[in-house]
Every structure is written in C-alpha cells, then in structure tokens.
Amino acid sequence: MKKSLMFVMSIVLVFTLAACGGNNGGTAGGNNSTNGTNEGAGTNTNTGAGNEGTDAAADLSGSYLATGSSALQPLVDQAAQMFMEKNSGVTIQVQGGGSGTGLAQVSEGQANIGNSDVFAEEKLDADKAAELKDHQVAVVAMAAVVNPEVTVDNLTKQQLVDIFTGTITNWSEVGGADQKIVIVNRPASSGTRATFEKYALGTKAEDLQGMIQEDSSGTVKKLVGETPGAIGYLALSYLDDTVKTVKYEGVEATEENVANGTYPVWAYEHMYTKGEPDAALQAFLDYMVSDEVQNGVVVELGYIPVSKMQITRDIDGNVTNK
Amino acid sequence: MKPRTVDKIATGIIMAVAGFIILLLAGFLSYIIIRGFGHISFDFLTSPPQTFREGGGIGPQLFNSLFLLVLTMIITIPLGLGAGIYMSEYAKPGRLTDFIRLTVEVLSSFPSIVVGLFGLLVFVNVFEFGFSLFSGALALTVFNLPLMVRITEQGLRSVPREQKEASLALGISKWKTITSVMLPMAVPVILTGTILASGRVFGEAAALLFTAGMSSPRLDFTNWNPLDPTSPLNPFRPAETLAVHIWKINSEGVAPDAREIAAGASAVLVMTVLSFNLIARWLGRMVYRKFTSSR
Amino acid sequence: MARSVEREKRSKHLVEEWVGRVYTLICVGLLVLTIFSMVYFVASKGLSTFFRDGVNPIDLFTGVKWAPESEPPLFGALPFIVGSFSTSILAALIAAPLGFCAAVFIVELMPKFGRKVLQPVIELLAGIPSVVYGFVGLSVIVPFFRDIFPGQGLGLAAGGVVLSIMILPTITTIATDALAALPSGLKEGSYALGSTRWQTIYRIVLPTTLPALLTGIVLGIARAFGEALAVQMVIGNAPHIPRSLFESASTLTSAITLSMGNTIMGTAHNNALWTLALILLTMTFVFVFIVRWLERRSKV
Numbered sequence: 023m024k025k026s027l028m029f030v031m032s033i034v035l036v037f038t039l040a041a042c043g044g045n046n047g048g049t050a051g052g053n054n055s056t057n058g059t060n061e062g063a064g065t066n067t068n069t070g071a072g073n074e075g076t077d078a079a080a081d082l083s084g085s086y087l088a089t090g091s092s093a094l095q096p097l098v099d100q101a102a103q104m105f106m107e108k109n110s111g112v113t114i115q116v117q118g119g120g121s122g123t124g125l126a127q128v129s130e131g132q133a134n135i136g137n138s139d140v141f142a143e144e145k146l147d148a149d150k151a152a153e154l155k156d157h158q159v160a161v162v163a164m165a166a167v168v169n170p171e172v173t174v175d176n177l178t179k180q181q182l183v184d185i186f187t188g189t190i191t192n193w194s195e196v197g198g199a200d201q202k203i204v205i206v207n208r209p210a211s212s213g214t215r216a217t218f219e220k221y222a223l224g225t226k227a228e229d230l231q232g233m234i235q236e237d238s239s240g241t242v243k244k245l246v247g248e249t250p251g252a253i254g255y256l257a258l259s260y261l262d263d264t265v266k267t268v269k270y271e272g273v274e275a276t277e278e279n280v281a282n283g284t285y286p287v288w289a290y291e292h293m294y295t296k297g298e299p300d301a302a303l304q305a306f307l308d309y310m311v312s313d314e315v316q317n318g319v320v321v322e323l324g325y326i327p328v329s330k331m332q333i334t335r336d337i338d339g340n341v342t343n344k
Numbered sequence: 345m346k347p348r349t350v351d352k353i354a355t356g357i358i359m360a361v362a363g364f365i366i367l368l369l370a371g372f373l374s375y376i377i378i379r380g381f382g383h384i385s386f387d388f389l390t391s392p393p394q395t396f397r398e399g400g401g402i403g404p405q406l407f408n409s410l411f412l413l414v415l416t417m418i419i420t421i422p423l424g425l426g427a428g429i430y431m432s433e434y435a436k437p438g439r440l441t442d443f444i445r446l447t448v449e450v451l452s453s454f455p456s457i458v459v460g461l462f463g464l465l466v467f468v469n470v471f472e473f474g475f476s477l478f479s480g481a482l483a484l485t486v487f488n489l490p491l492m493v494r495i496t497e498q499g500l501r502s503v504p505r506e507q508k509e510a511s512l513a514l515g516i517s518k519w520k521t522i523t524s525v526m527l528p529m530a531v532p533v534i535l536t537g538t539i540l541a542s543g544r545v546f547g548e549a550a551a552l553l554f555t556a557g558m559s560s561p562r563l564d565f566t567n568w569n570p571l572d573p574t575s576p577l578n579p580f581r582p583a584e585t586l587a588v589h590i591w592k593i594n595s596e597g598v599a600p601d602a603r604e605i606a607a608g609a610s611a612v613l614v615m616t617v618l619s620f621n622l623i624a625r626w627l628g629r630m631v632y633r634k635f636t637s638s639r
Numbered sequence: 640m641a642r643s644v645e646r647e648k649r650s651k652h653l654v655e656e657w658v659g660r661v662y663t664l665i666c667v668g669l670l671v672l673t674i675f676s677m678v679y680f681v682a683s684k685g686l687s688t689f690f691r692d693g694v695n696p697i698d699l700f701t702g703v704k705w706a707p708e709s710e711p712p713l714f715g716a717l718p719f720i721v722g723s724f725s726t727s728i729l730a731a732l733i734a735a736p737l738g739f740c741a742a743v744f745i746v747e748l749m750p751k752f753g754r755k756v757l758q759p760v761i762e763l764l765a766g767i768p769s770v771v772y773g774f775v776g777l778s779v780i781v782p783f784f785r786d787i788f789p790g791q792g793l794g795l796a797a798g799g800v801v802l803s804i805m806i807l808p809t810i811t812t813i814a815t816d817a818l819a820a821l822p823s824g825l826k827e828g829s830y831a832l833g834s835t836r837w838q839t840i841y842r843i844v845l846p847t848t849l850p851a852l853l854t855g856i857v858l859g860i861a862r863a864f865g866e867a868l869a870v871q872m873v874i875g876n877a878p879h880i881p882r883s884l885f886e887s888a889s890t891l892t893s894a895i896t897l898s899m900g901n902t903i904m905g906t907a908h909n910n911a912l913w914t915l916a917l918i919l920l921t922m923t924f925v926f927v928f929i930v931r932w933l934e935r936r937s938k939v
Contacts, residue, residue: 092900123903211908232886234793347838355748369763434663449931465681520652617767
C-alpha cells in the first residue's frame with residue numbers, strides 16, 4: 023500500500039514539475055515564438071508546398087494560443103487546423119471564454135491572439151488598447167428575428183428602439199396582430215448586444231421587467247422560435263426557418279446589402295495581437311484573410327468575407343468607401 | 345372521521361406520491377436515453393466534433409472526460425486517503441479537530457461554480473496553468489477531496505477494533521498497522537465511495553467552464569508523448585469534457601444536427617454515470633459477500 | 640548484537656511513524672490551506688467592489704437595478720439574492736413532501752420494493768449531471784409551463800421544479816436514514832396503544848425525526864442555492880425581481896455564468912460578479928452552521 027502511495031505521489035510530482043517547465047515558455051511574453059513543449063521545428067517537412075499568402079521560404083515554427091469570442095472560435099479553430107496541416111511546425115490552440123477574456127489575456131501576454139467581437143477600445147482602458155494591433159478577419163451581420171407566427175416583416179429603427187426600451191409592448195402597435203411582445207435579449211456584457219445597440223438601435227436597450235436574457239445564440243434561436251410573440255436578434259449564420267427574419271428600415275439582411283453599406287447592423291470580427299506579430303503568427307493572420315479562408319470557411323460559417331466589403335467603418339461608426 | 349379511514353387515505357396518498365415519483369424518474373431517464381439512443385453509434389463515439397457540418401461525434405470529449413477523471417483521481421486519492429487517515433486515526437478530539445471537520449464540511453458544500461471561479465483565479469491565472477486539463481483536475485480535486493476524506497474515514501471506521509488492536513499488540517507501528525492491516529480491510533468501502541465520487545466528477549460542468557476550457561484542440565491519437573501539445577495525454581492542453589460539450593452545443597451549436605448530438609451526448613453521459621453507480625453497487629455487494637462468507 | 644537489531648527495528652518504526660504522521664498532516668494542511676485561500680481570493684476580489692470601485696454595500700444589497708454597463712453603473716444585487724432564495728425555497732417546498740412520502744414508503748409501507756427499486760433509482764438521480772437536468776428542463780418543463788400558465792414558461796417556477804428534482808435524492812436519503820434509525824420500541828408502543836399507522840407516523844415518527852428531516856431540507860436548499868447551469872438554462876435571466884412565478888428572473892449563479900466570460904478581470908462589472916460569488920460563499924457557511932445546529936439538536 024505504501025509503495026503504491028509513493029508511486030502515485032511521484033506521478034503527481036512529475037506532473038507538477040512538467041507544469042512549471044511547460045509554463046515558463048508558454049507565458050513568457052507577447053512575442054514568444056518557441057515553447058518548451060514544442061520540439062517539432064526541426065522535423066518540419068512541407069513548408070512552402072501549399073503556403074498561399076505566406077513566405078514560402080520561411081521555416082515557420084512556434085506554439086500559439088488564441089482565446090476569446092466564442093462566436094469567432096469555430097472560424098479561427100477551423101482555419102488554424104488548415105494552417106497547421108500546411109505548417110507542421112506551428113501549433114495554434116484556439117479557446118473560447120468570451121471577448122472580454124480574450125482581450126484581457128492578449129493584453130497581459132497570457133495569449134498570443136485575442137479574438138473579439140468588439141473593438142478593444144470598447145472593453146479595455148485606452149492605454150492598454152493602444153498596445154494591441156487589430157486584425158479584422160471577417161464581418162458578422164445581425165438581424166432582428168421574430169417568432170414565425172408574428173405577421174410583422176419590417177421594423178424601423180424607431181420601432182426597434184421603442185420595443186427594446188419598453189415603449190411598445192404589443193405587436194398591434196407596429197402593424198401586427200394583438201399580441202404581447204416578448205423580448206429575448208442578451209446580457210449587458212454581451213458583445214452581440216453591444217453591436218446591436220450601437221448599429222441597430224443607436225441607443226442602449228433597457229433591461230425590462232419580464233424580458234428573457236440569454237447569452238448564447240442557440241438558446242435565443244430556440245426561445246424565439248418557440249415562444250409566441252417573441253423578438254430577438256441573431257447573427258446571420260444562425261438564421262433558418264425556425265425563426266422569421268424581419269427587415270430593418272425596409273432593407274433585407276443579406277450579404278450584398280451589408281457589403282455595399284445599405285444594411286448597417288454588422289460588426290468586424292477582430293483578432294488582436296500585442297504589438298507586431300512574429301513571422302509565424304503573421305503568416306497565420308495573413309492566411310486568415312487569404313482567399314482560401316475568406317471564400318471557404320468564412321462563407322461556410324455564415325460570416326461575410328472582409329475582402330467582399332465595399333466599405334470600411336471605424337470604431338466611431340464613420341463609413342468610408344474602399 | 346374515523347382514525348382508520350384517515351389512515352387509509354394517508355396510506356393511499358403516500359402510495360400515490362411514491363408511484364408518481366417512480367413514474368417521474370422512469371419518464372425522466374427514459375426520455376434522455378430513448379431520445380439520444382438512436383444517435384449513438386461507434387462512429388459517434390469515436391469521431392471528432394464538427395463545427396458546422398453534420399455528422400460530428402464526441403470522441404475527443406469522451407476521451408477528455410475519462411482522462412480528466414483519471415488525473416483528478418491521481419491527485420485526489422493520495423491526498424484524500426492521507427487526510428482521511430489523519431482524521432480517523434491521528435486526530436485528537438479538540439478544537440483543532442473540530443475545526444478541520446468543519447473545513448471538510450464547508451468545502452464539500454461549496455457551489456461548484458464558486459470552485460470553478462476559484463480555479464480560474466488561482467490555477468489558471470496565478471499559477472498560470474492556463475485553461476488546461478491540469479487546472480480542471482485541480483478544481484475538481486478541491487470539491488472531490490472532502491468526499492474522499494469522508495469515504496476514507498468511513499472505511500477505516502468499518503474495520504473491527506480487534507484487528508487494529510491485534511496488530512498494534514504485535515508491536516507493529518501505528519502507520520504500518522494503518523497501511524497494511526486497516527486500509528486493505530477498508531478497501532471495499534473506499535472503492536465503492538470512490539466510484540460514486542467518480543460519477544460526480546464525470547458529469548461536472550460548472551467548475552470546468554472556467555478551468556479546463558471550452559475548446560478541444562486537434563488531437564493526434566497516434567502521438568502518446570505527454571509533452572507534445574497535440575498529444576491526447578498532455579495534461580496542459582485545454583480540454584472540453586462531455587458535460588461541457590453538451591452545454592456548449594446546446595447554446596452555441598451551429599451544426600445542423602446539434603440537437604441530436606446534444607441528445608446523444610446526454611444519453612452517453614447518463615448511461616456512463618449509471619454504469620458507475622451500478623458497478624459501485626455490484627462491487628460493494630460482491631466484496632461484502634466475499635468478506636462475510638470467508639470469515 | 641541483539642540489542643542493536645532491536646534498536647534498528649525501533650528506529651525503523653520511528654521513521655515509519657514519522658513518515659505517516661507527516662504525510663497525513665500535510666494532506667490535512669493542504670485541505671485547510673485550500674479553504675483559506677479560497678475564502679481569501681474570492682473575498683479579495685469580491686470586496687474590491689466596495690473598496691476600489693466605491694460601491695456602497697447597502698446599495699448593493701438593497702438596490703433593485705442591475706445595470707453594470709450604463710452610465711453611471713448600478714449594482715443592485717437584490718433581484719439575484721431574491722431569485723436565489725425563492726428558487727431554492729420553492730424547490731425545497733416541492734421536494735420535501737415528496738421526499739418524506741418516499742421515505743415513509745421505503746421504510747414503513749413497502750420496505751422490500753422500496754429498498755430494492757425506489758431508493759436506488761432516487762439515488763441515481765444524484766449522479767445525473769446538472770447539464771442534463773437543464774437540457775431536459777428547457778425542452779420539457781419550459782414548453783409545458785408555457786402552454787398551461789401565463790408567461791413564457793421560463794421563470795422561478797421552472798427553475799424551482801428543475802431544482803426540486805435535483806435535490807430530491809438528498810432529502811429522501813436523509814429522511815430514509817432518519818426514519819430507519821428510529822428505535823422500533825417507540826413505534827411498537829404506539830401500535831400497542833391502538834394507534835393506526837398514520838397516527839403513529841403523524842404523532843410519533845414525524846416529531847421525533849423532525850430535526851433530521853430539517854437537516855435534509857437545509858442541505859437540499861444549500862445544493863439548490865449553488866446550482867448554476869441547470870438554473871441558468873430555464874430561469875430567463877432578467878435582472879429584476881419577478882412579479883409572478885412565471886416571469887423571467889435571475890439568481891446569483893445565473894448572473895455569474897451569464898457574464899463572467901464577457902467581462903474583463905479587474906473592471907467594476909467583473910468585480911461585482913465576484914461579489915455575487917462572495918455572497919454565495921458566505922451563504923455556504925451559513926447553511927453549514929444551520930445544519931450543524933440542527934444536528935446537535937437531533938442528537939439530544
């Protein structure tokens with residue numbers, strides 16, 4: 023019994039030691055390119071073979087961590103796996119945790135990339151945000167959705183504001199049947215809500231008595247689809263027949279309307295690095311905006327490629343034509 | 345009303361309530377299992393999840409859950425045994441022992457979300473283990489440890505006093521008595537308790553959301569070097585367990601068959617926990633029989 | 640020669656003894672250390688809302704408006720506190736009679752069937768992960784409530800029902816143990832005096848086991864109070880004190896899970912969430928002390 027105890031203890035000890043070793047490399051700073059656990063650089067066999075948009079001669083290696091927005095996670099994860107297949111020396115781990123976590127971790131050097139649905143300036147202090155470099159990799163558009171039985175199919179900005187601040191509480195006030203409006207909103211900390219408030223409402227929504235708040239798009243979709251008289255908002259990638267999409271000021275939420283600037287409710291998906299990224303990280307970020315990813319995974323996941331956008335928009339909402 | 349009538353009515357009500365509970369439980373369990381059972385296949389259990397296409401599986405998640413369980417137990421068992429032995433054999437009655445007992449009690453009733461937040465603060469951020477299996481295992485240890493202590497104490501208490509005194513009378517040291525006479529005899533109780541505790545670890549999600557992370561990086565199941573980041577054995581990789589996966593696809597799943605996957609994964613989870621329970625019961629009964637018939 | 644062997648043996652014993660003592664002491668020390676560091680870390684984070692962000696504790700405990708992102712931010716946590724207490728007490732109100740009936744059934748009415756079938760099945764419930772409860776709650780209980788009651792289905796009632804199933808095993812197990820531990824002479828005496836079974840249960844069994852039953856209920860409430868994911872999925876999460884059982888509400892745990900990942904460590908909003916965690920932690924202590932007090936009474 024004692025022997026087995028000692029054995030178990032020694033295993034614990036080994037793990038603990040490994041922990042210290044592994045972490046000194048992984049968290050040393052913003053621009054660490056090699057990690058104690060990654061010995062694969064020398065065995066890199068196929069660099070350059072299929073590296074569109076990257077320096078074909080570079081022998082890329084390193085271990086990186088991207089954390090943040092759970093909405094962006096599937097996209098980055100998929101792209102990272104494709105990138106790693108081409109560059110076997112590079113390891114990129116992608117984690118969720120929310121935009122706030124991502125920005126905080128990249129700012130403190132715990133992660134190499136911070137994925138965010140919002141501009142860093144909206145979450146971090148100005149001096150911390152200034153250290154971060156923004157890489158916009160995709161555009162996500164949002165649309166107001168209602169229960170399929172609601173007859174309304176267009177809402178103006180003012181009507182939306184009235185609904186989300188509690189001035190209008192019945193569908194008959196906006197041309198629908200006599201039915202109570204049930205709001206399915208997001209929590210005040212949500213990036214999706216921030217985008218919707220900023221570009222669709224132009225003002226803060228109220229946390230009204232009796233409203234439902236869910237952080238996750240899947241639950242919002244389920245509840246809007248099931249609850250009579252419900253209204254919520256979803257990213258375009260989540261839309262299907264279980265919910266009804268309403269027009270915003272008469273404009274339909276489509277890719278073209280977003281790209282040409284007529285539909286305003288959209289946001290950039292950001293990948294932040296602290297300062298300038300190193301070669302391998304830069305190669306990955308370049309790969310994110312390459313045609314292969316932009317026309318492949320980005321479209322498949324329901325995002326709008328940045329390359330398709332005919333306009334650009336800065337943090338204050340000023341739109342300029344490309 | 346006559347007492348006899350009242351008695352009949354009361355008995356009827358109690359029977360009805362018991363029947364209702366049985367129906368409720370049967371309905372509950374069969375709802376989960378029947379809904380998900382159709383989706384379970386070998387492929388489902390072994391293939392990796394898909395983010396947006398159909399046909400994703402739960403292979404890595406299942407592995408992560410099991411591996412995390414093993415890691416947690418590797419940390420918990422020696423610590424729990426040690427503390428349990430202290431509490432039942434070395435501790436002298438007094439203020440200090442009372443205080444430790446209180447600690448164990450409080451620790452065991454902490455909400456798992458608070459344990460998870462503590463893990464996020466201490467293991468993930470202060471010790472910089474990051475979102476990893478190791479952080480997750482430590483967090484689970486925190487709320488599994490008091491259980492283990494209690495189980496060990498119970499096990500040692502179940503050993504007949506004569507056994508212990510005979511050993512001590514032979515001049516064997518106390519520690520040796522505990523480890524080579526008492527512990528082996530306490531094994532049945534400890535084992536049963538440990539398996540039941542494992543079930544709890546297996547289904548835990550709230551404490552893991554902020555410690556083990558919600559993502560499962562690419563795993564190379566041919567790579568068994570525990571130091572390589574793509575190796576499934578690396579304890580410092582982030583890992584999404586089955587319970588966390590259910591939580592995630594329920595809320596963020598974009599795959600067209602997300603709902604079926606959630607149902608299938610729930611069924612797998614429930615069946616695993618049930619089999620843990622059944623194994624524990626069966627094992628307990630078998631060892632009990634062996635002990636009572638041979639002695 | 641013989642003496643040196645003897646001495647060697649004794650010193651070996653001494654070493655063994657010390658190894659054992661030190662090892663077990665370290666284990667216990669770690670246990671105590673864990674709890675202290677837990678209280679320390681959570682408190683240092685949670686209290687910074689008051690000390691660093693300058694929120695008045697009275698405002699936090701009595702304020703009804705939670706708007707952490709507005710200007711100026713408001714941190715009224717009363718809706719969450721009310722939500723947590725009402726869901727867990729509602730859960731106990733549903734589960735306690737059910738658990739008591741199940742225990743009576745197992746111990747008094749049909750011991751064979753009860754012990755072999757009902758008790759194991761109820762105990763299995765304790766092992767089912769909370770995520771699964773939430774999943775079933777969202778797909779069965781919420782639509783059911785939406786159809787038969789006014790409102791959207793989500794709310795205190797849905798949360799209470801889901802929690803009541805989760806705490807049923809705790810209450811039943813403790814009630815069963817308490818009933819079974821009752822000296823049989825007590826019941827037989829009552830029967831001998833001509834009482835019916837119900838009279839015995841009502842006049843003898845219930846009063847004598849009451850402290851133990853209450854312990855079970857408090858433990859159930861404690862578990863319901865700290866449950867996070869299952870509740871968050873079915874309660875609706877509006878940061879308001881609900882006007883009815885079928886209106887969207889929030890609990891301390893649901894507020895934490897909803898916003899923790901979206902906020903940045905060190906900001907006022909994040910610290911306020913830690914304050915909620917600190918309230919949860921403190922309540923755990925309160926529940927443990929209530930249970931201890933009840934246990935002491937049941938021993939007398």
